[in-house]
Amino acid sequence: xxxxxxxxxxxxxxxxxxxxxxxxxxxxxxxxxxxxxxxxxxxxxxxxxxxxxxxxxxxxxxxxxxxxxxxxxxxxxxxxxxxxxxxxxxxxxxxxxxxxxxxxxxxxxxxxxxxxxxxxxxxxxxxxxxxxxxxxxxxxxxxxxxxxxxxxxxxxxxxxxxxxxxxxxxxxxxxxxxxxxxxxxxxxxxxxxxxxxxxxxxxxxxxxxxxxxxxxxxxxxxxxxxxxxxxxxxxxxxxxxxxxxxxxxxxxxxxxxxxxxxxxxxxxxxxxxxxxxxxxxxxxxxxxxxxxxxxxxxxxxxxxxxxxxxxxxxxxxxxxxxxxxxxxxxxxxxxxxxxxxxxxxxxxxxxxxxxxxxxxxxxxxxxxxxxxxxxxxxxxxxxxx
Amino acid sequence: xxxxxxxxxxxxxxxxxxxxxxxxxxxxxxxxxxxxxxxxxxxxxxxxxxxxxxxxxxxxxxxxxxxxxxxxxxxxxxxxxxxxxxxxxxxxxxxxxxxxxxxxxxxxxxxxxxxxxxxxxxxxx
Numbered sequence: 001x002x003x004x005x006x007x008x009x010x011x012x013x014x015x016x017x018x019x020x021x022x023x024x025x026x027x028x029x030x031x032x033x034x035x036x037x038x039x040x041x042x043x044x045x046x047x048x049x050x051x052x053x054x055x056x057x058x059x060x061x062x063x064x065x066x067x068x069x070x071x072x073x074x075x076x077x078x079x080x081x082x083x084x085x086x087x088x089x090x091x092x093x094x095x096x097x098x099x100x101x102x103x104x105x106x107x108x109x110x111x112x113x114x115x116x117x118x119x120x121x122x123x124x125x126x127x128x129x130x131x132x133x134x135x136x137x138x139x140x141x142x143x144x145x146x147x148x149x150x151x152x153x154x155x156x157x158x159x160x161x162x163x164x165x166x167x168x169x170x171x172x173x174x175x176x177x178x179x180x181x182x183x184x185x186x187x188x189x190x191x192x193x194x195x196x197x198x199x200x201x202x203x204x205x206x207x208x209x210x211x212x213x214x215x216x217x218x219x220x221x222x223x224x225x226x227x228x229x230x231x232x233x234x235x236x237x238x239x240x241x242x243x244x245x246x247x248x249x250x251x252x253x254x255x256x257x258x259x260x261x262x263x264x265x266x267x268x269x270x271x272x273x274x275x276x277x278x279x280x281x282x283x284x285x286x287x288x289x290x291x292x293x294x295x296x297x298x299x300x301x302x303x304x305x306x307x308x309x310x311x312x313x314x315x316x317x318x319x320x321x322x323x324x325x326x327x328x329x330x331x332x333x334x335x336x337x338x339x340x341x342x343x344x345x346x347x348x349x350x351x352x353x354x355x356x357x358x359x360x361x362x363x364x365x366x367x368x369x370x371x372x373x374x375x376x377x378x379x380x381x382x383x384x385x
Numbered sequence: 386x387x388x389x390x391x392x393x394x395x396x397x398x399x400x401x402x403x404x405x406x407x408x409x410x411x412x413x414x415x416x417x418x419x420x421x422x423x424x425x426x427x428x429x430x431x432x433x434x435x436x437x438x439x440x441x442x443x444x445x446x447x448x449x450x451x452x453x454x455x456x457x458x459x460x461x462x463x464x465x466x467x468x469x470x471x472x473x474x475x476x477x478x479x480x481x482x483x484x485x486x487x488x489x490x491x492x493x494x495x496x497x498x499x500x501x502x503x504x505x506x507x508x509x510x
Contacts, residue, residue, distance in 0.1 A: 117474075118440075118451035158437070161438075162453070166434075166494075167474050168475075169472070180449070
């Protein structure tokens with residue numbers, strides 16, 4: 001077996017089981033940092049040994065065993081040092097002592113609720129999920145946030161220290177607590193999706209679907225599963241093409257069917273929540289594949305509902321664009337929110353509506369381009385100016 | 386008559402203080418606890434983790450708001466303390482939500498770092 005094959009096998013194991021293994025190693029004492037160290041060491045060892053020995057029958061079990069041994073070695077050396085802090089008694093117990101490495105349950109769910117715990121700083125939740133559940137490097141996460149690597153690393157270290165020392169439990173909240181605990185988890189997964197989508201990466205979608213399936217009947221979780229699946233069905237192959245100019249033949253029909261099925265599984269007790277409405281909006285767009293036209297009236301109804309449950313600047317701008325299609329670009333311009341001068345979608349929508357109205361677009365395209373964080377989007381807008 | 390002594394001090398890290406100062410502090414706290422214990426006046430004492438490990442809980446109109454970090458509202462002053470021993474932060478937050486002060490003020494949930502048992506400092510776990 002070649003080094004490349006071993007690397008590919010280790011990477012596959014990493015992607016599919018990283019969060020599960022981290023959660024399993026860390027759940028007893030809440031020490032994510034040391035779990036990640038041990039697991040990172042196990043992956044290195046896999047890359048070294050698998051080319052000679054072949055990929056083991058159960059790569060997850062192999063990685064877990066090696067990580068466990070590495071962690072035990074770390075404790076031993078810490079206990080051997082006379083300078084070991086008095087309060088550190090982690091050497092006394094092995095969280096995996098009784099665990100059968102060949103029967104790994106899904107512990108990722110618990111880890112999701114740890115990462116998006118209300119006691120964790122809001123801005124750290126998505127980065128923490130990207131790192132501990134999905135296994136992305138702190139440096140890559142920092143780049144996605146256009147933030148210095150050291151700042152992001154510090155934020156992650158602080159959050160992990162808090163998880164360990166304030167003892168945030170590795171547990172799925174009970175039904176009573178779910179209404180307050182689930183929304184931040186969905187928000188954080190949605191944050192992962194927004195960052196990974198551009199790379200065409202389906203990890204956040206996988207996470208959303210796993211969460212919905214494990215929770216069973218949480219309507220908003222199915223809404224997010226549907227939203228991320230439908231969005232993924234339109235992942236771009238090359239360059240940037242606005243939604244309306246995309247050829248539905250390029251979309252992934254299997255993912256669209258899957259997303260629609262998830263949306264049907266969302267059966268809310270009350271009015272549909274934000275993610276179900278956003279998924280329904282995506283479903284309307286995707287339906288152009290079947291009908292050949294966009295149902296603007298359906299979109300207007302859905303945006304009106306979205307604005308009542310989750311009024312955001314983005315939804316107001318999008319609703320104005322829809323209005324422009326139904327009642328003409330002048331009506332769309334009048335419906336644009338006023339206080340959105342630094343909001344990129346505002347300038348993109350304004351430029352488009354001005355162009356459709358046959359009016360001078362002024363510097364609208366340039367302003368939209370300069371606010372775009374995606375160079376492909378910026379290039380597209382500048383070409384239209 | 387029972388009093389709670391609230392120790393306020395600059396929150397320095399162990400790196401800032403240095404090993405020597407940390408050790409001196411630890412010894413001073415040990416002998417202080419032992420002295421109080423010997424005098425028969427000690428109910429319990431606790432050294433808390435730094436305030437950046439705090440979680441705050443407020444209940445407004447029956448809705449609990451749980452946030453990371455210590456409260457920043459300087460109009461609120463420390464008015465009481467309770468020491469509880471529970472499994473994890475979620476259990477502590479549940480008790481904090483039931484505290485009367487959560488209705489009119491803010492309850493800060495701070496993990497203890499070390500506390501006395503029979504006058505001897507013991508790590509929290």
